[in-house]
Amino acid sequence: MKIWVDADACPVVIKEILFRAAERTKVAVTLVANQAVNTPRSQFINSIQVPQGFDVADNEIVKRLNTGDLVITSDIPLAAEVIEKGGHALNPRGELYTKNNIRARLNMRDFMESLRSTGVATGGPAALSQSDRQSFANNLDKLLTRNAKN
Numbered sequence: 001m002k003i004w005v006d007a008d009a010c011p012v013v014i015k016e017i018l019f020r021a022a023e024r025t026k027v028a029v030t031l032v033a034n035q036a037v038n039t040p041r042s043q044f045i046n047s048i049q050v051p052q053g054f055d056v057a058d059n060e061i062v063k064r065l066n067t068g069d070l071v072i073t074s075d076i077p078l079a080a081e082v083i084e085k086g087g088h089a090l091n092p093r094g095e096l097y098t099k100n101n102i103r104a105r106l107n108m109r110d111f112m113e114s115l116r117s118t119g120v121a122t123g124g125p126a127a128l129s130q131s132d133r134q135s136f137a138n139n140l141d142k143l144l145t146r147n148a149k150n
Contacts, residue, residue: 001147004061006073007031007047011128014092017137018072019045025144030064032057070143074125076105088143092128094135096143 005018015031022029022044031037031047034057039045050056058078061071067086073079079089079097089097097105 001027001144002066002069003027003029004065004069004071005029005031006057006061006071006075006078007033007037008035008057009074010072011092013128013133014072014136017133017140021140021144027144027147032061068147070140076102080106090136090139090143092136093132094137094139096139 003018003022005015007015010031018029019040019042021027023042026044029045031039031045032050033047034050034052036049037047039047048060050060055078058073058075058081061073061078062081062085065071065082065085065087068088069082070088070090071078071082072090072092073082074091074093076097079091080102082089083097083099083102089102091097
């Protein structure tokens with residue numbers, strides 16, 4: 001298993017959790033972004049800078065993804081592509097996207113986008129809470145432990 005991070009919008013605290021997990025488990029973590037990303041010196045952590053453009057980072061992740069890899073993203077369409085390709089998708093709040101829930105998440109995303117396009121103010125996501133961080137760390141550990149047994 002490799003971990004791919006949609007790094008442009010990934011919170012720093014989540015990256016720090018991933019960096020610690022990479023060192024602890026010796027799993028490769030690659031941050032993909034359209035800007036330079038600071039990473040600690042480690043044989044398990046690296047970054048890829050892609051050109052600016054719509055979905056360029058997402059497309060790079062999907063291109064490099066192998067079955068069983070994990071992608072960290074809050075981008076629901078990217079998560080759907082990851083699942084379709086046989087990967088795992090976990091958002092920074094700790095929610096694991098699955099074949100069972102991704103369609104509903106896509107539908108809700110599209111609905112909210114429709115509301116915004118008509119001028120309805122839908123607000124942004126809430127700040128990342130301590131329970132979100134804990135949920136992310138717990139679900140990441142479960143996935144890494146499950147992968148270690150396979």
